[in-house]
Amino acid sequence: MSLELRLYVFNVSDDPRKGKFVVEVNYAFGYRPGGKGKNITRTINNVVSAGMAAVNDLKDTNNYHRIKGSL
Numbered sequence: 130m131s132l133e134l135r136l137y138v139f140n141v142s143d144d145p146r147k148g149k150f151v152v153e154v155n156y157a158f159g160y161r162p163g164g165k166g167k168n169i170t171r172t173i174n175n176v177v178s179a180g181m182a183a184v185n186d187l188k189d190t191n192n193y194h195r196i197k198g199s200l
Contacts, residue, residue, distance in 0.1 A: 132153065133153070133154040133155060134151055134152070134153055134154070134177065134193075135151070135152045135154055135196075136149060136150075136151055137149065137150050137151075137152065138187060138198070141181070144181070145183075145184070146181040146182055146183055146184070147181070147182055147183075147187060148179075148181060149180060149181070149182050149187070150176055150177075150178065150179035150180075151176070151177045151178045151179070152175065152176055152177065153174070153175040153177050154174050155172050155174070156172065156173055156174065156175040157170055157171070158170070158171060158173070159171075
């Protein structure tokens, strides 16, 4: 399974910057309930990071590919 990260950007009241968070989509992990028995695998969407970013930094698409929307 390949790593798929998505960047979500949103407006924040009274701030020229944008809010953003990065989500790792379909992240699979395994665990053993109580540390015993059979390993169980689950797939989730995992928030990797969150914060604020300047609009100009987000317009630089050298680090990601814009899927839809605009800034």
